[in-house]
Structures are given as structure tokens and as C-alpha cells.
Amino acid sequence: xxxxxxxxxxxxxxxxxxxxxxxxxxxxxxxxxxxxxxxxxxxxxxxxxxxxxxxxxxxxxxxxxxxxxxxxxxxxxxxxxxxxxxxxxxxxxxxxxxxxxxxxxxxxxxxxxxxxxxxxxxxxxxxxxxxxxxxxxxxxxxxxxxxxxxxxxxxxxxxxxxxxxxxxxxxxxxxxxxxxxxxxxxxxxxxxxxxxxxxxxxxxxxxxxxxxxxxxxxxxxxxxxxxxxxxxxxxxxxxxxxxxxxxxxxxxxxxxxxxxxxxxxxxxxxxxxxxxxxxxxxxxxxxxxxxxxxxxxxxxxxxxxxxxxxxxxxxxxxxxxxxxxxxxxxxxxxxxxxxxxxxxxxxxxxxxxxxxxxxxxxxxxxxxxxxxxxxxxxxxxxxxxxxxxxxxxxxxxxxxxxxxxxxxxxxxxxxxxxxxxxxxxxxxxxxxxxxxxxxxxxxxxxxxxxxxxxxxxxxxxxxxxxxxxxxxxxxxxxxxxxxxxxxxxxxxxxxxxxxxxxxxxxxxxxxxxxxxxxxxxxxxxxxxxxxxxxxxxxxxxxxxxxxxxxxxxxxxxxxxxxxxxxxxxxxxxxxxxxxxxxxxxxxxxxxxxxxxxxxxxxxxxxxxxxxxxxxxxxxxxxxxxxxxxxxxxxxxxxxxxxxxxxxxxxxxxxxxxxxxxxxxxxxxxxxxxxxxxxxxxxxxxxxxxxxxxxxxxxxxxxxxxxxxxxxxxxxxxxxxxxxxxxxxxxxxxxxxxxxxxxxxxxx
Numbered sequence: 001x002x003x004x005x006x007x008x009x010x011x012x013x014x015x016x017x018x019x020x021x022x023x024x025x026x027x028x029x030x031x032x033x034x035x036x037x038x039x040x041x042x043x044x045x046x047x048x049x050x051x052x053x054x055x056x057x058x059x060x061x062x063x064x065x066x067x068x069x070x071x072x073x074x075x076x077x078x079x080x081x082x083x084x085x086x087x088x089x090x091x092x093x094x095x096x097x098x099x100x101x102x103x104x105x106x107x108x109x110x111x112x113x114x115x116x117x118x119x120x121x122x123x124x125x126x127x128x129x130x131x132x133x134x135x136x137x138x139x140x141x142x143x144x145x146x147x148x149x150x151x152x153x154x155x156x157x158x159x160x161x162x163x164x165x166x167x168x169x170x171x172x173x174x175x176x177x178x179x180x181x182x183x184x185x186x187x188x189x190x191x192x193x194x195x196x197x198x199x200x201x202x203x204x205x206x207x208x209x210x211x212x213x214x215x216x217x218x219x220x221x222x223x224x225x226x227x228x229x230x231x232x233x234x235x236x237x238x239x240x241x242x243x244x245x246x247x248x249x250x251x252x253x254x255x256x257x258x259x260x261x262x263x264x265x266x267x268x269x270x271x272x273x274x275x276x277x278x279x280x281x282x283x284x285x286x287x288x289x290x291x292x293x294x295x296x297x298x299x300x301x302x303x304x305x306x307x308x309x310x311x312x313x314x315x316x317x318x319x320x321x322x323x324x325x326x327x328x329x330x331x332x333x334x335x336x337x338x339x340x341x342x343x344x345x346x347x348x349x350x351x352x353x354x355x356x357x358x359x360x361x362x363x364x365x366x367x368x369x370x371x372x373x374x375x376x377x378x379x380x381x382x383x384x385x386x387x388x389x390x391x392x393x394x395x396x397x398x399x400x401x402x403x404x405x406x407x408x409x410x411x412x413x414x415x416x417x418x419x420x421x422x423x424x425x426x427x428x429x430x431x432x433x434x435x436x437x438x439x440x441x442x443x444x445x446x447x448x449x450x451x452x453x454x455x456x457x458x459x460x461x462x463x464x465x466x467x468x469x470x471x472x473x474x475x476x477x478x479x480x481x482x483x484x485x486x487x488x489x490x491x492x493x494x495x496x497x498x499x500x501x502x503x504x505x506x507x508x509x510x511x512x513x514x515x516x517x518x519x520x521x522x523x524x525x526x527x528x529x530x531x532x533x534x535x536x537x538x539x540x541x542x543x544x545x546x547x548x549x550x551x552x553x554x555x556x557x558x559x560x561x562x563x564x565x566x567x568x569x570x571x572x573x574x575x576x577x578x579x580x581x582x583x584x585x586x587x588x589x590x591x592x593x594x595x596x597x598x599x600x601x602x603x604x605x606x607x608x609x610x611x612x613x614x615x616x617x618x619x620x621x622x623x624x625x626x627x628x629x630x631x632x633x634x635x636x637x638x639x640x641x642x643x644x645x646x647x648x649x650x651x652x653x654x655x656x657x658x659x660x661x662x663x664x665x666x667x668x669x670x671x672x673x674x675x676x677x678x679x680x681x682x683x684x685x686x687x688x689x690x691x692x693x694x695x696x697x698x699x700x701x702x703x704x705x706x707x708x709x710x711x712x713x714x715x716x717x718x719x720x721x722x723x724x725x726x727x728x729x730x731x732x733x734x735x736x737x738x739x740x741x742x743x744x745x746x747x
Contacts, residue, residue, distance in 0.1 A: 003130070004037040010104075038134040042107060045099055046137070055096045057137075058086035058199065061160040063108075063124065064132055070645040072132035072139070072157055076125035079118045085207065087199025094118060107131055132157065166194065167208045167215065172606055174214045184568060188222035195219055361402070364395035368415075382429035385422060389438050392419035396445055400452065409452055416445040436471055440486055443468040447493060451500065458500035465493040488517035492538055499545060508545050514538050529569050533578070536565035540585055543592070552595040559589040560607075567610060579618050583631065586611040590638075605642070611635050612655075619659065626663060630672050633659035637679055640686075650690055653683045657699050664702065670709035677706050677722055684729065693737035700729040 011031050012021040032040040046056050062085045065075045077085070083093055097118065101108040106127045115122050126132065133139055140155035154162075170191070185191055195216075205212035368391040371384070378384050396415035423438035447464030450457040469490035472483060495510035518535040525531055539562030546555035566582045590611070593604055612635045619628040633656045640652030660676060663669045684699030707723035710716065 001034065003041070004031065004034050007031040007037045007041060036134075038130060039136045041105060042100075042131065042135045042137070045102075045105055045107065048099055049096050052092050052096050054198075055086070055088045055092045056100075057156055058088055059093065059096055059100075060138055061156050062086055062204075063126055064138065064157050064160070066157065066161050066645075068644055070647055072129070074126045074129055074132070076123050078120065079122045079124055080120035081203065082124055084201060084203035087201040087204065097124060101127075163194075163198075164208045167205065169606070170215045170218060171205075171209045171211045173218060174211055184225075185219070185222040188219060188226050191219055192223055361395065361398040364391065364398040367391040368395045382426060385426055385429070386434070386438075389419050389422045389426065389442075392416070392422060393441065393445060396449075400448065409449060412449050412452075413446070416442055416449060420446065436474070437482065437486060440468040440471040440490070443471070444489060444493060447497070451497065456500050458497045462494065462497040462501070465490055465497055469494065484517050484521055488514045488521065488534070491517065492534070492541075496541065499541070504545055504549060508542065511538055511542050511545070515542070532565045532569050536562040536569075536585075538562075539565070540588065543588065547588070547592055547595075552592050556589070556592040556596060559585070559592055563589060563607065563610075570614065576618075576622055579614060580622070582614055583611075583618055583628070586614065587631070608635065608639050608642070612639060626666055626668055626672055629659050629663040629666075633657075633663065633676070637683065640683070646690065650686065650692060650695075653686055653699075654695060656683060657695065657702060661698075661702060664705060670706065673706050674710060677703055677726075680706065681726065681729075684726075684733075688729075688733055688736070691736075693733050697730050697733045697737075700726050700733060704730065 008023055008027055008031060009021065011027050012023050031037045046053065049056055059082065062077060062082055063075055065073060067073050079097075083090060086093060097108060098112070101111055103111060103113070109125050109127050110122065118124070131138065136155065138155045138157050140158055141153050173185075200212075200216075202210075202212040205215065368388070371388040371391045375381075375384050375388050392415050396412045396419065399409075399412045399415065420439065420442035423435055423442055426435035426438060429435075443464045447461040447468070450461035450464065469487060472486040472490055491510050491514035495507045495514060498504075498507035498510060515535065515538045518531065518538060522528070522531045522535055539558045543555045543558035543562060546552075546558060563582075563585060566578070566585055570578045570582050586607075589607065593607075612632070615628055615632040615635050618625075619632050622628060636652045636655035636659060640649045640656065643649035643652060656679070660673060660680070664673055680699050680703035684696050684703060687693075687696035687699055704723050704726035707719045707726060710719040711723065
């Protein structure tokens with residue numbers, strides 16, 4: 001009011017310098033009326049600073065903040081501190097401050113009468129907090145809606161708060177870097193664009209926890225890693241496209257000739273064909289096939305180590321399919337057939353990553369059948385027999401990975417036992433060390449199949465695991481990387497079987513031994529995603545044992561370590577399998593958190609934020625499963641309940657209602673939401689208290705709908721009463737909204 005009256009008087013003077021001042025309605029409209037007078041005046045002062053708009057924004061961002069109650073408040077700073085935080089030139093900052101502290105506006109203090117030239121120690125402050133609420137550039141424009149976001153444009157104050165939260169998140173990623181590992185950003189290029197959008201200084205970073213150089217290095221390192229990843233993917237894509245040309249270029253006629261002969265010849269002719277001495281053309285073909293085989297090994301190795309992402313690997317599948325189709329069923333020379341089987345094996349493994357329950361076993365079976373036929377042609381070739389073993393293991397894995405593993409358990413057992421016999425046969429070729437590793441691998445898989453039975457045959461599984469460990473420890477005794485991987489896998493599984501049998505202390509001891517081996521392996525191969533995943537498995541299982549022994553604090557420590565590794569792997573958004581497992585692991589950690597009442601811990605808040613993001617991604621990409629929408633709503637509500645800022649609390653509640661509204665429209669939605677009536681009413685009450693009438697009405701209506709869907713017959717009086725209570729609340733909210741003309745009306 002004071003500022004409006006001052007502006008009225010000044011404007012009347014400006015429009016009539018000669019005669020008496022006259023205050024008219026037009027004068028009142030010209031200054032922006034009571035609601036906009038201050039904002040228009042501030043805009044006019046800013047217009048007097050051409051080319052220094054960024055300086056104005058930086059200064060007012062630094063001189064304001066939001067307190068714990070969500071209120072905009074002043075943040076007085078010494079001039080030298082303000083200069084350091086804004087990152088602008090000294091002269092530009094002085095010029096802007098002088099404009100905004102002039103006697104005609106007094107938006108900033110001290111006025112020129114108190115300090116004609118600002119000294120380094122001079123404190124700069126807002127003249128009145130009204131500026132924080134009324135200047136649209138600072139507070140935002142609630143009357144407008146951006147077409148892109150569907151929300152009112154944010155002001156500098158909200159943007160600064162968002163920037164501060166984003167910086168704190170980046171700084172928190174450095175906390176896990178003591179071991180030398182670099183945290184991974186989902187979209188480092190977008191983070192870099194945000195970082196460069198405004199001057200970022202060490203003094204500004206200190207406002208949000210410091211670590212300026214570390215955060216800057218984190219962003220730069222991730223940009224470099226992203227570019228290297230793109231180069232890797234380009235290399236692999238190019239290699240897969242070029243390899244068929246290399247392999248089938250010069251030798252196309254020879255391959256086709258063999259194929260026609262094979263289709264027309266009988267078994268006797270095939271045997272003669274296998275013994276034919278290769279001519280120079282075929283020799284070149286053999287060399288090309290060998291190079292292609294090496295590429296496939298390199299590709300799969302890079303995929304397992306995380307040098308190429310799962311999404312990048314899956315994008316190559318159509319090319320690998322094309323490659324396989326071109327090779328066909330050619331069995332001569334041997335290198336050609338082996339290349340085909342290797343290609344099918346790689347494709348089968350990628351199909352399992354793609355989480356395709358039908359395609360993975362089908363592709364694995366094709367590879368297995370091809371290897372069997374090829375082994376009949378070349379019974380004395382140990383490489384062919386090794387490929388047969390690999391195909392059998394992959395086929396068993398494919399059946400075990402299907403959504404209903406019990407229905408395919410018999411097939412898995414058959415494949416694994418046949419793989420065990422094949423590995424025994426490999427010992428006759430003199431490759432004893434590799435054959436023993438294969439025997440151990442087959443026994444581990446057979447043990448896994450026993451544990452999958454319902455109920456689990458854990459004692460049978462334990463025997464297989466113990467035998468596998470004994471074989472692994474006896475293999476050459478050189479403690480190579482492969483040996484230690486095998487031993488860690490066996491010890492981990494022994495721990496699982498003992499836990500199934502109720503021997504908790506023994507299980508924990510074996511799991512700890514597995515963990516130590518896995519940690520050593522991870523130190524030697526820090527980028528290997530498969531090692532990170534199995535180590536995370538061990539941490540999570542140890543957490544389960546601690547929780548079962550009523551040690552929630554110790555369980556939470558193990559869970560945190562496991563979740564951190566899971567999150568590193570799931571940074572690659574192509575893996576639905578990994579994201580699903582992470583979501584299930586989050587549930588276990590939430591239980592530990594609630595048992596210890598740690599919900600206000602900053603570390604826990606970060607964890608809940610990550611859980612919410614993972615569930616949101618799953619609900620979008622894995623929409624056929626209702627469980628993700630159910631959990632997404634629960635996660636959003638939990639975050640809303642814990643929020644201290646009212647605006648953020650309501651934001652999370654909106655996310656809850658949105659997820660559950662979508663779930664309610666699905667066939668099983670009513671049953672899944674049966675227990676959420678009270679949550680809907682609580683959220684609706686919160687919206688009503690904040691006078692957010694549209695969302696309050698929507699939440700009450702959802703609660704009423706849930707109650708109505710539970711009313712199966714006239715005896716359901718309890719649910720009928722709940723429905724009537726919620727419907728009455730909808731009516732009350734609409735009535736309140738109609739009495740508040742400044743607020744949006746519920747639909």
C-alpha cells in the first residue's frame with residue numbers, strides 16, 4: 001500500500017508538472033493497481049540496466065532464500081561476498097545495486113545517502129520483504145500457465161531453490177567416491193547445460209555444501225565418459241555391419257556351394273565333404289571367420305564389463321540376427337559353423353537381457369541344436385564341444401529366467417545335466433582346467449534348479465554347491481580371476497542354501513567369505529557390471545539375515561551398500577530386469593528404515609528420492625505390471641508425509657493421486673487400492689487445508705470410488721458409510737471453492 005501510494009503521487013506529478021496533481025483511475029491503472037505496482041516499478045528499474053539483466057538476476061537470487069517453512073525471506077550479504085557468489089564483474093554489480101537502491105525506489109539498502117560508494121564490508125539487503133512476494137521476476141507469475149509444462153512460470157527464487165537442491169544432489173554423489181570410483185550421471189550433457197546456464201562459483205557452491213571442484217570434475221568426467229561410450233557403440237555397430245561383408249564378400253560363392261551340397265548330399269557325402277582339403281579361397285574364409293569370432297568375444301566381454309550399455313547391446317540385435325541369417329547352417333569349414341553358433345549364443349544372451357520370455361529359450365534352443373549337429377560332423381573338435389556346453393548352459397538359464405520358472409524346471413534340469421556330461425567329455429581332450437571349471441559351473445546351475453523347486457530342495461542344492469566349490473578350489477590352484485569368480489559364486493550359493501535350511505550363522509559366514517572375494521575382484525575390474533551386481537546380491541542377502549536376526553541397523557548398513565551398487569548398474573535404463581530387482585530391493589530397505597525410525601535422515605531422503613524415480617520409470621516402461629503403479633503411489637505418499645516444505649508435500653501428494661487414479665482404471669485396480677482409502681482421505685484433507693480445491697475434490701472423489709467398488713452387497717455397511725463420507729466431502733469442497741473466487745474451481 002505504501003509503495004502504491006508513492007507511485008500514484010510520483011505518476012501524478014510526472015503527468016502534470018505545471019498544475020496541481022490529480023489522482024485518477026487512469027493513474028491507478030497506469031501504475032499497475034495495488035496488485036502490480038511494485039512489480040512494474042521493479043521492471044522499470046531493471047529496464048534502466050540494459051545488458052545487465054543477468055547481473056540483476058544473480059544479485060537478487062543471492063539476496064533471497066526460502067526458509068524451512070517455505071517462506072521467502074531476505075538474505076543480507078556483505079558486498080564482497082555478494083560479488084563472489086554472483087560471479088559477475090565488480091563494476092556491473094555496483095551499477096545494478098546503485099539503480100535498485102536509488103531514493104526513487106529504495107528496493108535495496110543502504111541508500112546512497114548512507115553509503116555513496118559501497119565498501120567491501122558493506123551489507124546489502126532488500127528494503128522490504130514485500131519485493132520477494134510481489135515482484136513477478138522473483139516470485140513467479142501465478143496467473144499465467146506455460147504451454148510446455150502446464151504450470152505457472154517459476155520466479156528467480158524458486159529457480160535458485162531448485163538449483164541449490166540439484167547442486168546438493170551432485171555433491172552427495174561425491175560421498176561414495178572415497179574408493180576412487182566415479183559416480184555416474186544419467187544425462188551428463190543436460191547437467192552440463194544447466195551448469196553453464198549461469199555463473200557458478202566456489203562461493204555460490206559453499207551456500208549449498210561446498211565441494212565445488214569435486215562437482216565440476218564429476219560433470220566433466222561424466223561428459224568425457226559419455227563421449228567415449230558413444231564412440232564404443234559406434235565402433236560395435238560399425239563392426240557388426242562390416243563383419244558380414246568381410247566374411248561373406250570374397251567367399252560368398254564358396255559358402256553357397258557348400259550349402260547347396262549339404263542340402264542335397266547324404267550323410268556319407270557330408271563326411272567326405274568335411275575331409276576335403278580347403279583351397280586358398282576357403283583358407284581366406286577361415287581367417288575372416290576367426291576375426292569375426294574374436295569380435296563377438298570382444299563384444300560380449302565389453303557388454304559384461306559395462307563398456308557397452310545394455311541398451312546399446314540390444315540395439316545391435318537386429319544386425320546380429322541378420323548376421324546369423326546370412327551364415328545359415330553352413331558347417332564347412334569348421335570356423336564358419338563355430339562362428340554361427342557363437343553368434344546364436346550371443347543373441348540368446350542378449351534376448352535374456354531383453355527380458356523376452358519366449359524369444360530367449362527359442363534362440364538358445366536354436367544355438368544348442370546347431371551345436372549338436374555340428375558336433376556330429378566334427379566329433380573330435382574340442383572347440384565345437386565347448387560351444388555345445390555353452391549352448392546347453394544358456395538354454396537352461398533361459399528356461400530358468402522365464403516368469404514361471406517352476407513350469408520349466410524339468411527342461412532346465414535336462415539342459416544342465418546334459419551340460420555336465422558334455423563337460424565330463426571335454427576332459428578327454430586334455431583341456432582339463434577349462435573342463436573342471438565347466439563341471440563346477442554345471443553343478444552350480446543344477447543346485448540353482450534344486451532351490452527353485454517348490455518347496456526348495458535346499459539340501460540337494462547344498463551338496464551340488466559344495467561339490468562345485470571343491471572342484472573350483474582344486475583347479476590348478478593358481479587363484480586366477482576366473483578361479484576366484486567361481487569360488488565366490490559357490491560360497492555365495494552355499495550361504496543361500498544354509499539360510500534356506502535355517503542355519504543363519506553359518507550362512508552369514510559363507511556370505512562374508514563370498515563378499516571378500518567379490519570385493520577383491522571388483523577392485524581389479526572396477527567397471528565390470530556383472531561383478532557389481534553379484535556383490536550387490538551378497539550385500540542384500542546379508543542385510544536380510546541381519547533383519548531376520550532383529551538387527552535393523554546392521555541390516556540397513558548392508559542394504560545401503562547393496563543399493564548403491566544396484567543404482568550404479570541401473571544407470572543404464574535399458575535393463576528392465578535390473579530395474580525390477582532394484583525396486584524389490586528398495587522395499588526391503590524401506591522396511592529396515594521404518595523399523596529404525598530413520599525417516600528424517602538426509603541419507604534416507606536421498607534413498608527415497610531414488611526409489612521414487614526408479615518406480616516412475618518402471619511404471620512407464622513396464623506398464624503391463626500393476627505393482628509398479630501401486631508402489632509408485634505409496635512411494636510418493638511416503639515422501640509427501642516426510643516433506644517439510646508445504647509446497648513439496650502437496651507436489652508429492654499430487655503424484656500419489658495421479659498414479660493411483662491410473663491404477664484405478666485397470667481391471668485389478670479396485671482390489672489393489674482397497675487399503676488406500678485412508679491415504680486418499682488424508683491427502684484430500686491436506687489439499688483442502690491448502691485451499692487447493694480441484695485436487696481436494698479429485699482425492700475425495702477417488703476415495704469415494706474406492707469405497708463404492710468395495711460395496712458388493714447390502715451388508716457392506718462400513719464401506720457404504722465411507723463412500724458417503726467421501727462424497728459429502730466432495731460436496732463441501734465444491735461449496736468452499738465457489739465461495740473463493742480467486743481459486744480454480746473443481747471440475
